[in-house]
Amino acid sequence: MFAYIVRRVLATIPVMAFVALFVFSLLYVAPGDPAAVIAGDQATPEDVERIRASLGLDRPFLIRFGEWVWRILQGDLGVSIFTNLPVSTMIQQRIEPTLSLMIITLILAVSVAIPMGVIAAWQQGTTIDRTVMGFAVLGFSVPVFVVGYVLAYIFALELDWVPVQGYTPLKQGFFPWFQNLILPAVALGTVYIALIARITRATMLEVLQQDYIRTARAKGAGQRNILFLHALKNAAVPIVTVIGIGIALLIGGAVVTESVFAIPGLGRLTVDAILRRDYPVIQGVVLLFSFVYVLVNLMIDLLYTILDPRIRY
């Protein structure tokens, strides 16, 4: 097992290297010019050119890439072209809201979707099943921002239960922190719930047809035990896989959710950086997201061995 973990961790290095090269190349060939954005609309072409030179954007690709990689190897993500702040500082400023949003969404989605999927499978073909699947289709179909607007209108504007927007750091108290995040988490979690609920239902339906379930029933096991102990545990591997894959959904969804609810997280930082062509920030954030995704997948793989003792690495 330890050897496997070491192998997997080492395998992340070429993956990250490829991501780094890909992101850098993509930004190099993408149109857009941060110098033009900095200079503003009243600047002359000469001003823009001088700013570009001062930022080193007029140098050859290989030199810029080499310098960037060298800095990354030293743990330096560079400095934002616009804010003049280190990229690591900007990520540090933004990581808490995004992490908080993702954790709450994850907890909410798993705790709602799995029981929904289990119950739908148990009640296959009934109104409950159709309702759950109907919700799942809706969850997939309705964009996150629409869900966000509807929730904000009902719960913030009409009922005045929670704020419309913003983020309160956890150190200022659990309740205001949670109050700011609950609507975004529900909005972001809708598609995630739909995904997990559907896969849970499908897997459970398959497992519930197995002989050992019939045996459990014959032995007089209660319905709850059959569903949650015997069936769900055996259905867990695909569900956990989908939860892991869904992290990418969360990262993508966070970009929209953070904009709709004005949460100062990494998603908004990414969008702002892309619109302004703030290359060091884009590169830093994409590298971070890639690292998180690789790490989550590693954790999921390791979780398999706990959920299914037959799996050995």
Next chain:
Amino acid sequence: MDRRNFLKATAGVAALTGTAGVSAPALSQGAAARTLRFVPQANLANFDPIWGTQYVVRNAACLVWDTLYGFDDKLEPKRQMVESEELTDGGKTWTFKLREGLRFHDGEAVRAQDVAASLNRWAVRDGMGQMIRAIQEEPVSAVDDRTFRWRLKSPYPKMLVALGKNNTPMAFIMPERLARTDPFQQVSEFVGSGPMRFVRNEWVPGAKAVFTKFDQYVPRNEPVSWLAGGKRMNLDRIEWIIMPDPATASAALMNGEIDWWESPLTDLIPSLRRNRNVQVDIQDPLGNIGAFRFNHLHAPFNDVRARRAVAMALSQEDYMRAVVGDDRSLWQTLPSFFTPGTPLYSEAGGDILKGPRNIDAARRLLAESGYNGQPITVLVAQDQAPLKAMGEVTNALLSSIGMRVDFVATDWGTVGQRRASKSLPGQGGWHIFHTWHAGADCTNPAAYLALRAHGDGAWFGWPTDNAVEAARNKWFDAPNLDAEKAAVAEMNSAAMSHVTYLPTGFYKVFQAWRRNVLGVIGAPIPFFWNVSKS
């Protein structure tokens, strides 16, 4: 007690009953009344107003840095940090004296040396500053701690306009150590001279910027008027909250989570107006001028007949309805390059934009110009609502006169890069892009870069026309208002004839604020002095 207060109270009770650390810190009533939450037009991504000349940076900088002169609401420069000025040597030597008691935010006195360094840095980046540099006998320098002098080779009557104008970059005064920074590099500290301090450790670019009152600021005694007069702060703290989503900002304003929203989307105005706690009014009486910009280097628009053909067919009403909507109080057609309602406004030569549009005549003129059916590359930024709307109208306009359109739907960042290219339109260049100019920048030729026509050095599109430039120079030399008016009329006429660019109309936008915020005025910059919360 409403539900939210009830929930907060519940949290408080929870804290008192042993769950310490879970309650929210609360602002006292007084502190809340002295804190203003403002949503600016854009993200404050950097904070050096000489290095980055975006309007949002200028607007924030007005809080933090003071200027030697400031424009009042009559667009006249008034003394601000300056106590007196003297013009000698046949109008070639300007000597200024600073007011007493001026301090920077680090407590140091503002000295003439700081002013000289600030002006020298500003003059490298600013159009008027560059003109002064071109005729200076020697760079501006300190005579003593409160006196500085600028010696020129020839008179420059618009000196006070240059030092007090509100067009970017403004001549902000910084400490000498910051002002010695290369004008093409950002300053590393934000030590200001204005009425509010910038709280750097609370700055989260893209999310929040905070300003707190600078107690040692000495306002002038005159009543405040835009950037001139006594800038008295009634607020202790101003929070700029960046909200990328207009619907969220609208809901937050209606919910009382923010106090003032600088640029609400026109579509959201009706719902804001229905809220009894929200006040809506025109943001800036000087408005904006929509711009249709030609590339003068390449066919067909290197021929004035092709440009005139487009002008003959262009309906400003179509553009304005697409950009602003049907509310006629917000827009008007504009047979001029200058801001309507301002002292120098002129419609001389603007007939080509007046009256019914003549599509047939435009087609004939286009054919005379030798247009051979090549595709016309139109850059359209889809992420800027006014520009997207203008692009759609242009597409229809060009098609109506028989032009083939290569509609390049892209984002503003890409337009910003591509418009600087002088390559052939099919090889990475362009024929047309759209933008808008703040009306405040178009009240006179001083900072009107878009109307310059001096070829390679001109703004994107690189128009060349000696008549436009000659009229512009006359304005700079004009000794009085009548001469200035005559020069601007001549410039307008020449630029219309040359079709330097095409104005697509004049429009205004709204701002919105909570009714408990007092003292908000309509101006080109959101001014926070004299604003208070009840």
